[in-house]
Amino acid sequence: MSVDGFSPEFFLHATGIICGSTDMHRMLHDLLAYLSGCLPLDALALSRFEEDKSAVHRFALCHRNGAEEGESLEKIPDGALQFACGIIHSGKRCVLTESAADNPVRSHMHDCGRSRFQSAVVLHLHQEGRYCGSVDMFSEQARAFSEHDARVLDQLSTPFTLFLTRYLDERSGRIRNAVRETPPFPMVGASAAFCRVCEMARDVAPTVTPVLITGETGTGKEVMADYIRHLSDRANGPYIKVNCAAIPPDLLENEFFGHEANAFTGAGRLQKGRFERAGGGTLFLDEIGELTPGAQAKLLRVLEYKDMERLGGSDSIHLDIRILAATNRDLAERVREGRFRRDLYYRLNVFPLHLPPLRERRQDIPALVRFLLRKKKNELGLALMPEPSADDLRELAGRAWPGNIRELSNLVERALILAQRTGELHFAPEEDAPCETPPPCRPAPTKPAHAALFSEDAPVIPLRDMERAYILHALRRANGKLTGKNSAAEMLDINGGTLRSRMVRLGLDPKKRTD
Known part of the structure; x- marks a missing residue:
């Protein structure tokens, strides 16, 4: 089936799937499920041609029936190698194969019984003019794709490049933490x-x-x-x-x-x-x-x-x-x-x-919404994660977002919690949000609150007494709460254990509520 009449929602949705995931297999399965609704796709793969090894390094391949294949290195013969080198060095971004016989690499794999795919659209991804990998879109039918299909799919090259370069950066060892915490607002977006x-x-x-x-x-x-x-x-x-x-x-x-x-x-x-x-x-x-x-x-x-x-x-x-x-x-x-x-x-x-404000990267909002939905679902241990509608994503992309990604995150969290009861996502209307951009930080008072301590006629207070008085003041402001949200430790911006040890050193009992 041809993809004539593509709407902007198609690209928003596809980009959201690609950039809204950090798991390669999950991304490929979700994208395949979406694209197969308008194209005769049977499989999706991410790979890279490695000339020095005379091989195609496949990172993952997912089939429409839910099956998936892991990482592999596929050696190719000299004739196919010359063909692959010619394509890569030509800088051609999109290659349409109407049948296995048209492509020596695909023909070799087909003849060896390692592939039943007949036709394909392959996007060759480049960053700063350098080849970094390929997206393989396969069909078991011959001549399944048109030139128009290939041109349309080529427009997904940018989000695919972003995904693959991020994956390769992590893989190459530039991120060395074996276990690392996922940031609250990840590097999601293709703007x-x-x-x-x-x-x-x-x-x-x-x-x-x-x-x-x-x-x-x-x-x-x-x-x-x-x-x-x-x-x-x-x-x-x-x-x-x-x-x-x-x-x-x-x-x-x-x-x-x-x-x-x-x-x-x-x-x-x-x-x-x-x-x-x-x-x-x-x-x-x-x-x-x-x-x-x-x-x-x-x-x-x-x-x-x-x-x-x-x-x-x-x-x-x-x-x-x-x-x-x-x-x-x-x-x-x-x-x-x-x-x-x-x-x-x-x-x-x-x-x-x-960092650009969210209103200057509106095309990233669908990807951010989907990522935040998954993140909040896992964080809060919720059962349901309804899919946002195209109308919802279009409406969210048109908002002003004075609070930027933090505001979007809060909105998504509220909608997801309420969806556990209703089964549907309902995002609060924009008029419920703050109508003005909040000040970037609390304004500095013209006269600091502690100014009296340093006036010319004020006595010098021993540092121990000053620290003790400041901790007592913070405890009173926190209603005696030592650690956690809105606590004395949070106000003083120190670890709870550090605060307890300081209190003991200053003769204060951490277990006693301070009124």
Whole structure:
């Protein structure tokens, strides 16, 4: 059956299936089920011709009846090898085979009894002009596909290239973690703007160059930092994350650099700071634009000299760390306003990455919706995962999305939970969402809340007493809740175990509720 009269929904749906999955077999089965509704497809495969091995390296092949074949290396004879080399080096992207006899590679496999497929459409995928693999679309019928079918299918080359290059990157060892956590907002999408950012991230990942990630709230800056770290040679090293806006300025130096034993009252033992704990790995500085001028100066020194000293210490400690930073502020504007050091800005902005807002990558929304549905279903342990309709996806793609991917994720989660009762997905209307883009960060008060502590006539308070009072204040704000969501530990941006040990050191009972 020819594919005349294709609608935009066809490409949205097909792209969503390809880019919305990280499992090759699952993606091929889902896509085959969809495409076979309008084409006489019997099987789909992803492969790569490897000239040096005189073979076709097949990664996976899935049949319409549900059967699948795993990885294999198919040796081909000289005559077929010359044909394959000619096609690859010609740069031809789409090859239509009307019968097995027309293609020496397919004819060889057919004659050897290893393939019953007669005709095929093969998409040769290229990235930056280099061949990276092929998509094989097979039929058991001769002359099953038309030239028009081939031209239409060729338009799926871009999402297939994105999927295959991501698969090969992981396979080649650039991601070295044997077990790694799936980021909340994965690198899903085929839009030009997003692909360009991902490509730049892959380029910079193997280096130690500082990266400054910018973008609106909810665009996935932390996820991009995770992505770069996972692709780097430091993937197995420490990964320390710091929310620069959450650390009180008077405690920031201790958090960053740590202290020696007895450096101040109550410092009974040595404590390493976050810079030192990130040694040999990566330090992610989120909301870097919120650093105070004093903290900016200290960070600049670390970046310039690659060393530091603990509070109360005199020995210089060499640092081997890779810095990733993120902000939703316009740092260049803050430099002009005198609120951010120009020299620090240049140190951080060596390799800038700007994440596009969701409204600039609308074609990625169907893939994101499907991925988030699967992710939320697994996370929440839900039974049902209804398929979104084409009308739903078209309507979602037309929304403003001031909260970007985070807003989309919340919407999908609510719809999926309600679908467990109704059996259908119903996405909340756009008018229920915030009508304005929220401010990128809470506005800084003109006079800091702790300003009175540092007025000229204020007495100097011992650091132990100040830390004790601050923890008590956080506990009161959290209604005595020590750990978890909306807890004192979350407000102070420290681990629950660390908070408990500090309370014991300060003479506070972690088990006693503080009113």
